[in-house]
Amino acid sequence: MDNKMIELNNVTRRFGEKQVLKGITLHVNKGEIFGLLGPSGAGKTTIINILTGQLSCGGSARIFGISCEKIGREVYRRTGTVLDNCGLYDRLSCADNLRLFAQIHQTPLFRVGEVLHQVGLDGCEGKKVKTLSKGMKQRLGLARAILHNPELIFMDEPTSGLDPATASEIHALMNELRHKGTTIFLTTHNMDEAYRMCGRIALLSEGKMVAYGEPAAICRQHCRTAALNIVTADGEKLLLSNSPDHADVIAGLMRSGQLRSIHSCEPDLGTVFLSLTGKELDQ
Numbered sequence: 001m002d003n004k005m006i007e008l009n010n011v012t013r014r015f016g017e018k019q020v021l022k023g024i025t026l027h028v029n030k031g032e033i034f035g036l037l038g039p040s041g042a043g044k045t046t047i048i049n050i051l052t053g054q055l056s057c058g059g060s061a062r063i064f065g066i067s068c069e070k071i072g073r074e075v076y077r078r079t080g081t082v083l084d085n086c087g088l089y090d091r092l093s094c095a096d097n098l099r100l101f102a103q104i105h106q107t108p109l110f111r112v113g114e115v116l117h118q119v120g121l122d123g124c125e126g127k128k129v130k131t132l133s134k135g136m137k138q139r140l141g142l143a144r145a146i147l148h149n150p151e152l153i154f155m156d157e158p159t160s161g162l163d164p165a166t167a168s169e170i171h172a173l174m175n176e177l178r179h180k181g182t183t184i185f186l187t188t189h190n191m192d193e194a195y196r197m198c199g200r201i202a203l204l205s206e207g208k209m210v211a212y213g214e215p216a217a218i219c220r221q222h223c224r225t226a227a228l229n230i231v232t233a234d235g236e237k238l239l240l241s242n243s244p245d246h247a248d249v250i251a252g253l254m255r256s257g258q259l260r261s262i263h264s265c266e267p268d269l270g271t272v273f274l275s276l277t278g279k280e281l282d283q
């Protein structure tokens, strides 16, 4: 069987006069964290809505090899979603919310305690959702998404607006899920998050894909200066072009024990995005 959990082929979508997706082709492999990266309004949530059967599209969109137009119970059983408006009932307690979803998914009720523990919400069983902080709500949303052990999880900007400590707890949970073989489809406008968390990413700008692949490889591809940043043992900084002319200088520093650090100068994802689109990514 092939390894692709998600396949988009020339996917288009318009809302009225506005062409929001202009031909997106990408795939997501089993077991990877895939990042869809782009500024607000780029079309990220629209893609999730297409992939979860909530919106129709032009071209072809498939999930587990099944056309997204034909999504039914079987696909919902195999997927989990962490969306911005995560569909939790404010007046119900954490445990009651999860019990409700356990019943919908026909999942045994002992999973409720397990997932609350997994997301670090032990002791919050009886707390009403409306009393939770944003970070706790986000963790409860994640607990809801993993309750039925889905193979594929959609996470739409899961750390947006969270403090760095809570964001890194969410990241740790994502890594835990990935180690268990779960595939994660993440959207974000945070380039550091995408660089650190994702095996592969697609950079989206105004409905078009402007880069696709491993984050580090994308940065290397768009490296215009073949420069090396060197710091010597005396703290002197040198910027040398990466050419044979400088081989002797570098070898000399190495031989004399004077080379403290040497780095190539790839741009970060934000800089790549800026050079491809003329726009800032982090907004």
Ligand SMILES: Nc1ncnc2c1ncn2[C@@H]1O[C@H](COP(=O)(O)OP(=O)(O)O)[C@@H](O)[C@H]1O
Pocket: 015, 020, 038, 039, 040, 041, 042, 043, 044, 045, 046, 047
């Ligand atoms: N239901 C809708 N009706 C009309 N326009 C929409 C609708 N959903 C999204 N859009 C428009 O599509 C564009 C992309 O939106 P969205 O996919 O939510 O972007 P992102 O998630 O990347 O911020 C935006 O210009 C948005 O206003």
Ligand SMILES: [Mg+2]
Pocket: 044, 045, 046, 156
């Ligand atoms: Mg969105």
